[in-house]
Amino acid sequence: MSSSAAVSPPSATGAKPTFFSRLKGGDQVAYLITLLFASIVLLIAVLIVYVLWQESSLARHKFGFGFFTSQAWDHNEENYGALPFIYGTLLTSFLALLFAVPLGVGAAIFLAELAPPKISNALTFMVELLAAVPSVIYGLLAIFTLVPLMRDYVEPALKSTLGFTPLFTGPAYGVGYLAAGAVLAIMTFPFIISVSREALLDVPREQREAALALGATRWEATWQAVVPFAKLGIMGSIFLGLARALGETMAVTMVIGNVPKISASLLSSGYTIASVIANEFAEASSDIFRESLIFLALVLFLLTIVINGAARLLIIATTRKGSS
């Protein structure tokens, strides 16, 4: 929906007082009822923060801000820190976008601009289908195909060519940051295609025709006239994908190796916030252990808010630049 912001018609509001005044009585009722519904959104957000804040008080007091920088995850000493999980969450999400954005945007350009309608319709249907597949199914796919592929072909190849950098060192087990990033890329890919494609389709015909009339080839028209016009919608699709990657739980936990350590190598195992909560919460026996996991949930929530906020700022900044 947000993608259509780029092409919203110039001010449709204003001169319709008669229509509203006719329905005035019912109007206020409708206003109040829909306001009530909309306020549920705010209520849920506030409730999440409140519950997480309340239920993590023990851990917050014990660890304080040190929680964000500590690498400890020690059940014997009951000493817990969030850094390896924050690192893993950000790294896997970054890898996911690194793979999924070029592929997703490229595929969207094909579907929206270049493909014959028959192919475009069939593939678009498939994309919508993929977007609706539950994440645990992607996890199974990853365990049975992606992990062996990584272990036997991709990771040895990376080690032999790029092994001199710290990014591709250590044993190749198949599971780890790279596999998690890859499965997240597969999962965010349909979202990016679907939303970007709609943004591209919303670009007015004149934009294309003007470029073609100036003598541009079809690709030049697409790349230089259509894609920049749909930039906002495409960025929206990327942030939607990022949101999914940050919070993804099941598929990641199945392939990341679940080791609470920080490693520079993309081949090593790590952990994400969502997967440690899913793994350990049910059997978190001591109070401080359980509350540390809830504290982690709060950290994930804040992380999502910060990243979404940054995304908003980025969009505002780029629209200003575009209009000036």
Place this chain on the structure above:
Amino acid sequence: MKRQTVVGLALVAGLFGTLALAETHIVAAGATFPYPIYSKWFSEFKSEKGVEINYQSVGSGGGISQLTQGTVDFGASDRPVTDAEIAKMKSKPVIFATVLGGIVPTYNVTGITKDMKFTGEALADIFLGTITKWNDPALKALNPGVNLPNADIVVVHRSDGSGTSFVFTDYLSKVSPQWKSKVGANQSPNFPIGLAQKGNEGVAGLVKQTPGSIGYVELNYAVQNKMAYGEMKNAAGNFLKADLASVSAAGATAKTLPASITNAPGANSYPISSFTYLLIPSKIDDAAKRAAIKDFLSWMLVKGQTYNEGLDYAKLPASIVASEQKLIAEIH
């Protein structure tokens, strides 16, 4: 308006009241490991005596905390309850062992046809990361004539807190001083190395997928999924493959309950064995529930045990059955 609400509430309450009188509903929660046999027992017991017991397999820790909060009538756990946990409960729980299980080292090493042999010390060194290759001299000495490859060992353990991990690390703590000082016995151990997966199925899945890997799973899980697993050297010095008889033999060495029966004495005792327990409050106020639970316990100790082996759980030894039958009287 107000009166109507009150009448309505009274009606609803009355309805629930009569339902509760008509049938005794018992709710329990806890360990996932005995869930298959418990659900068999509860359904057989229901068809025989008409008492329904609802069991949520949420994990040992979850069972203990739900019992503490009073949301269930009794709990179930693979590990013994700690004194601190008992102190938080309304009444001291009476602890009944129900079935026995064994934990086996399962591995994926290409080119090995015979079952591998392990000692507790070797297993501890593998999980500590001191033994890193399959052709390590310690493993070669244990497995003469086996063509062990010059390959890295990939350790796989549990990512979730688990009674299985507790029993496994309890055993390693008993046989390896290094393990005891560096890691110890814990349901969520600080494993120094290795990859982690959730549940028996997660560990088994990754071991199957990864050449050169080793992990630990419940015996019944390994049997039902036809996985390769090794022989363990027991306290008497014999190499044994876990089976229902050798696990039961380890159980028979327990004098009092709850007991740790890892590294148990006896020529035929499998060393990584454990009981799993029901935690019954010693004081149950509802007379109907109390009678039903006591009835179930007597049934479980005799008739219930006959269902065990069909589901790959070891039977309680006769000595334990006799002492637990006396224990039922402690529930008031």
